[in-house]
Structures are given as C-alpha cells and as structure tokens.
Amino acid sequence: MAEATFHGRTARPAGIAALRRIWREANGLQRAALCIGLALLAVAAFAPLIAPHEPTAQSLIARLRPPIGFERFKEGYLLGTDELGRDVLSRSLHGLQLTLVLAMLGASIGLVLGGGLGLLSGIAGGTVDDIVMAAVDAQIAIPFTLIALLVLAIFGSSIEVMVLVLGLYGWEQYARIVRAEVRRLMQMPFVEAARAAGATGSRIAFRHVLPNTVSPLVVQFTLAISNIVLLESTLSFLGIGVQPPTATLGSMVGIGRDYMPTAPWIVVVPAAMILLVTFTVQILGDWLRDRTDVRLIDR
Amino acid sequence: MLRHVLRTLTKMAVTLFAIVTLVFFATRLSGDPIDFVVGQGITQEDRELLTRYYGLDASIWEQYWRFLGSFVDGQFGLSFVERRPVGEIVAERIWPSLQLLLAGISFTVLVSVPLGILAAIHRRTWIGSAIMTIAFVGYAVPNFVLAVFMVLIFAFTLNWLPVVGNSTPWHFIMPTIALSGTLIAALTRFTRNAMLDVLSQDFMRTARAKGLPEHTVILKHGFSNASITVLSVLGLQIAGLAAAGNVVVEAIFAWPGIGDLLVNAAILRDFPVLQFAVLAVAFAVIVVNGAIDIAYGYADPRIRLGSA
Numbered sequence: 001m002a003e004a005t006f007h008g009r010t011a012r013p014a015g016i017a018a019l020r021r022i023w024r025e026a027n028g029l030q031r032a033a034l035c036i037g038l039a040l041l042a043v044a045a046f047a048p049l050i051a052p053h054e055p056t057a058q059s060l061i062a063r064l065r066p067p068i069g070f071e072r073f074k075e076g077y078l079l080g081t082d083e084l085g086r087d088v089l090s091r092s093l094h095g096l097q098l099t100l101v102l103a104m105l106g107a108s109i110g111l112v113l114g115g116g117l118g119l120l121s122g123i124a125g126g127t128v129d130d131i132v133m134a135a136v137d138a139q140i141a142i143p144f145t146l147i148a149l150l151v152l153a154i155f156g157s158s159i160e161v162m163v164l165v166l167g168l169y170g171w172e173q174y175a176r177i178v179r180a181e182v183r184r185l186m187q188m189p190f191v192e193a194a195r196a197a198g199a200t201g202s203r204i205a206f207r208h209v210l211p212n213t214v215s216p217l218v219v220q221f222t223l224a225i226s227n228i229v230l231l232e233s234t235l236s237f238l239g240i241g242v243q244p245p246t247a248t249l250g251s252m253v254g255i256g257r258d259y260m261p262t263a264p265w266i267v268v269v270p271a272a273m274i275l276l277v278t279f280t281v282q283i284l285g286d287w288l289r290d291r292t293d294v295r296l297i298d299r
Numbered sequence: 300m301l302r303h304v305l306r307t308l309t310k311m312a313v314t315l316f317a318i319v320t321l322v323f324f325a326t327r328l329s330g331d332p333i334d335f336v337v338g339q340g341i342t343q344e345d346r347e348l349l350t351r352y353y354g355l356d357a358s359i360w361e362q363y364w365r366f367l368g369s370f371v372d373g374q375f376g377l378s379f380v381e382r383r384p385v386g387e388i389v390a391e392r393i394w395p396s397l398q399l400l401l402a403g404i405s406f407t408v409l410v411s412v413p414l415g416i417l418a419a420i421h422r423r424t425w426i427g428s429a430i431m432t433i434a435f436v437g438y439a440v441p442n443f444v445l446a447v448f449m450v451l452i453f454a455f456t457l458n459w460l461p462v463v464g465n466s467t468p469w470h471f472i473m474p475t476i477a478l479s480g481t482l483i484a485a486l487t488r489f490t491r492n493a494m495l496d497v498l499s500q501d502f503m504r505t506a507r508a509k510g511l512p513e514h515t516v517i518l519k520h521g522f523s524n525a526s527i528t529v530l531s532v533l534g535l536q537i538a539g540l541a542a543a544g545n546v547v548v549e550a551i552f553a554w555p556g557i558g559d560l561l562v563n564a565a566i567l568r569d570f571p572v573l574q575f576a577v578l579a580v581a582f583a584v585i586v587v588n589g590a591i592d593i594a595y596g597y598a599d600p601r602i603r604l605g606s607a
C-alpha cells in the first residue's frame with residue numbers, strides 16, 4: 001500500500017514534466033496542430049450533443065440556405081443547409097465523427113494484420129518469410145485505389161465493407177517495418193539470452209521483440225490515419241464509399257458537387273474540414289517521427 | 300546483368316499471375332453475375348440463355364482457364380452494360396488517360412525539380428523552408444478537394460475554364476493541376492533529398508575549386524547525379540500515385556479515360572470491364588516499375604552484378 005502511494009506520487013509529476021518538455025520543444029505549427037487535433041477529437045466524440053440538428057432531418061422550407069452573414073440566411077442554420085434542407089454544420093460534425101472512427105478502425109486493423117504478418121515473417125523466416133514478402137511486393141505494385149474499387153464493387157458499399165477495405169490499407173507497410181525491426185532485434189544479445197534461458201518462440205516474440213517495435217509503429221499508425229482519411233473521403237466522394245443518407249465528409253463533397261454553382265457552402269464546409277483533419281494529422285505524425293527519430297520509408 | 304533482368308522479369312510475372320488469379324476469383328465471390336446484368340423477373344430460359352451468352356455455364360476452373368487464355372487471344376468477354384467486347388471499350392480509353400498522365404507528369408517534373416533543387420541549395424534560409432512547408436502541406440490535400448476548389452473558382456465563379464471532357468487544350472488545365480498536386484509535393488521532397496545527398500559529395504568541392512560557375516556546378520555536377528535517384532523515385536512511387544490520382548481526377552472531370560471507366564464500372568458492377576481495366580492499370584504499373592528496376596540496375600553496377 002505504502003509502496004503504491006510512493007509510485008503514484010513520483011510518477012505523476014514526472015508525467016507532467018515530460019508533457020511540459022514536449023510542449024516547450026514544439027514549434028508554433030506543432031502546438032497549433034496539437035490543440036486543433038484535440039479539439040477535432042472532442043468535437044467528433046460529442047458530435048451528437050454539439051450538433052444543433054439531426055444530421056438527416058430535412059426541412060422543405062429551409063432548402064439551400066446560405067451560411068450566416070449572407071442574404072437569405074435562416075436562423076439556426078449557422079453554416080447553411082443543403083438541397084434537402086439538412087443542416088450543413090450538423091452533417092459535417094457527424095461526418096467528421098464517422099470519418100475519424102473509420103480511419104482509426106482502419107488503421108488499427110491494418111496495424112494488427114500487417115504487424116502480425118511482419119512479426120510472423122521476421123521470426124519464422126524461410127518459406128513463410130518468402131510468401132509474406134511476395135504478398136507485400138504484389139501489394140506495393142498495385143495502386144490501392146484499384147483494390148478498393150474492386151472490393152467495394154464485389155461486396156457492395158456498406159459501412160462494414162468500408163471498414164474492411166480501409167483495414168486492408170497499408171498493411172504491407174506495417175509488415176515491412178515490423179519484419180525489418182524483428183530481424184534486427186533477433187540478432188541482439190538479449191534475445192539470445194532469453195533463448196538460452198529457455199524462453200519459447202512466442203514468448204520471445206511477444207515479450208522481448210514486439211515491445212521494441214512500438215515507436216516506429218506509432219509513427220506509421222499516425223501517418224496511416226491521414227492517408228486513410230484521404231482514401232475514405234475519396235471513395236465516398238466518388239459515390240462508392242459510405243452511402244447516403246449517412247454522411248461522411250467525402251460523400252458530402254461528392255453529393256454537394258451538383259449544387260456548387262448556386263450553393264458552394266455545401267461543398268466548402270466539409271472540404272475545409274477534410275483539409276483541417278489531414279493537415280493536423282500530417283503535422284503531428286511528422287513531429288512524432290522527428291521526436292522518436294524513426295527513419296521510415298519516405299512516403 | 301542478365302541475371303538481374305531475369306530476376307526482375309520473374310518477379311513481375313509472378314506478381315502479375317497472382318493479381319490475375321486474385322481478380323478472377325474475387326469477382327466470382329459476389330454471386331451470380333447474371334443478377335447484376337438483368338436483375339429480377341426474367342424467365343428461367345432467358346437466364347440460361349444469358350448464362351451461355353456470357354460464357355458462365357462452364358465450371359469455374361474452365362472459366363478461369365478461358366480467362367487466362369484471353370490474355371493470349373485478346374478476347375476478354377463482353378461488357379454487361381454496353382454488350383461490347385471489353386478489350387474494345389478499354390482500348391479506346393487508353394489514349395485520353397495517357398494524355399492526361401503525360402501532361403500531369405510533365406507538369407510535375409517541370410515544377411518540382413526546380414523547386415527541389417532550390418530547396419536544397421537554400422536549405423538554411425526561408426526559401427528552403429517555405430518550399431518544404433508547401434510541399435509538406437500539399438501532400439495532405441486530396442486530389443478531389445483541389446479539383447473541387449479549382450472548379451468552384453475558375454469554372455463557376457470566374458468562368459474561365461471548362462469542366463467536362465477533353466475536347467480543347469483548355470480542358471487540360473484543371474485536370475492536370477488536380478493530378479499533379481500530390482505528385483509535386485512528393486517529387487519536390489525526393490528531389491531535395493537527392494540533391495542534398497549529392498551536394499555534400501567531394502566532387503562538388505572539386506568542381507567549385509576548378510572555378511566552374513555555380514550554376515554549372517549545381518546543374519551539371521549536382522543534378523545530373525541526383526537525377527538517377529529522382530528518376531527511379533518518379534517511376535516507383537509516382538507511377539502508383541499517378542494511377543490512383545488519375546482514377547479520381549478523370550471521374551471528376553468526366554475525362555474519357557480508364558479511370559472514369561473504372562469508377563463507372565464499379566458503380567454499375569460491370570465486372571468484365573472492371574476486372575480487365577484493373578488488370579490493365581496494374582499491368583502498366585508493374586511494367587513501368589520493372590522497366591525502371593532494370594534500368595536502375597543497368598546504371599548501378601552493385602545491383603547489376605548481383606552483390607546488393
């Protein structure tokens with residue numbers, strides 16, 4: 001009991017001090033990205049509470065109304081309404097939530113799938129390694145958009161299929177990173193020592209090797225989120241991703257395109273939000289890469 | 300050298316075969332394709348007739364065998380939607396796609412090589428950091444957002460540029476820029492890094508010590524050495540990015556190329572067209588990558604002789 005309190009007392013100030021140091025070392029852009037990133041997460045998490053309207057609530061008398069400050073602005077619809085009289089702000093907030101949830105699910109599945117294959121490939125070696133690496137090479141050779149088009153056409157566009165497609169994205173990059181790290185680590189004296197002490201293969205893999213691959217994976221994970229947001233928005237924009245009436249930021253831009261000459265706000269609001277998300281994640285990922293000093297394949 | 304070429308060719312062949320097989324069996328996972336062609340409410344006889352018409356009455360292995368054979372005799376089946384040979388449909392789309400790709404890649408090289416060199420030379424001043432910031436930010440802008448904002452400004456607000464199709468040179472401007480955005484961001488970064496590697500070499504100091512003018516040192520001694528790296532990156536990374544970008548950009552501007560065809564085939568579930576177009580693009584990317592691999596090996600004796 002006394003020991004636990006002792007740990008608690010020292011750990012907390014150390015954590016805060018570390019956070020302070022990180023904040024001091026960051027430049028203006030990185031600080032801004034951190035704040036915006038946290039704000040975006042909060043807004044997305046509480047979207048249903050913040051949004052003034054239901055995202056699918058239509059209003060025939062309030063169709064195609066412009067945002068505040070323009071003529072014909074309608075009270076209560078801060079950023080205007082779309083062609084069915086739905087509130088653009090509310091739809092964007094819900095769209096942001098879905099976009100971020102999909103991106104995180106996708107990046108996590110890719111991490112587990114690719115990381116697992118990389119670990120297997122690196123530890124088993126031999127034929128297993130050859131097969132996994134052949135699959136990685138094949139995956140690198142084909143633009144992922146093509147695979148996404150194919151899978152979505154085959155299985156139809158639903159949220160579940162989207163999660164599957166986004167989860168397949170980038171697995172080969174995780175696999176390559178983990179495999180390279182594992183092969184490097186397997187040569188280390190501490191792994192040899194563990195093996196000499198009689199540790200089993202899986203114990204060496206999960207207990208000794210895997211924890212050491214965490215920091216490059218975290219960096220890759222962050223960058224993957226930005227890329228997956230781009231991919232999901234692009235697919236939904238093209239009309240083969242998330243289907244109406246459910247909105248993601250990309251599908252709002254895609255559908256709003258038809259009304260662009262008369263009602264540009266339907267497109268501008270979600271498009272600007274996509275940019276905000278990808279810029280923020282990209283800056284944070286780059287910062288993380290610098291901090292952990294990880295050399296990844298530049299992409 | 301021969302060994303390097305053979306190894307690359309074998310790898311290409313294996314990848315291609317894997318993709319062809321995967322695409323064939325994946326498209327058969329979706330159930331009876333006839334359902335997509337006609338939907339509900341046809342008689343049993345009509346259904347059987349159609350099944351025979353599209354060659355779907357054979358066993359799956361026979362169909363697979365015939366599918367592989369189609370790469371030899373060039374008969375890739377009929378489109379479910381247009382009822383025309385798939386090869387014909389895809390063939391007439393190749394040229395517009397190539398035009399857009401060439402325009403996009405030329406524009407990318409014209410913009411990002413000078414920018415990358417500038418950023419490397421002025422890496423400690425505001426010029427360098429400004430260029431890198433723009434390249435960094437540009438990488439996070441999706442093609443379609445760039446396209447949508449351009450359409451909004453230059454087509455709908457200013458009325459300067461046309462939006463749909465490829466009939467005049469004016470039609471090339473927005474699609475080319477929309478396609479190049481991400482590519483420029485990527486290639487500028489690569490050019491800068493490649494230049495930085497070269498600039499720190501001893502022969503650069505020798506060239507300066509000989510009293511050569513600075514621009515000769517930078518371009519002739521510097522960039523011609525960096526260009527090998529830039530070229531290989533252009534092939535390996537940019538080919539994939541450009542193929543993906545082309546799909547989106549063509550769909551937005553109704554450009555009559557393969558990308559537009561792919562998206563429509565995916566939406567309409569026109570599987571014969573979809574699988575053939577996917578294979579055509581994958582084939583192009585793999586061939587370009589393989590060619591660059593071989594060319595790179597030719598330029599670099601360490602790879603050519605198989606020690607690396």
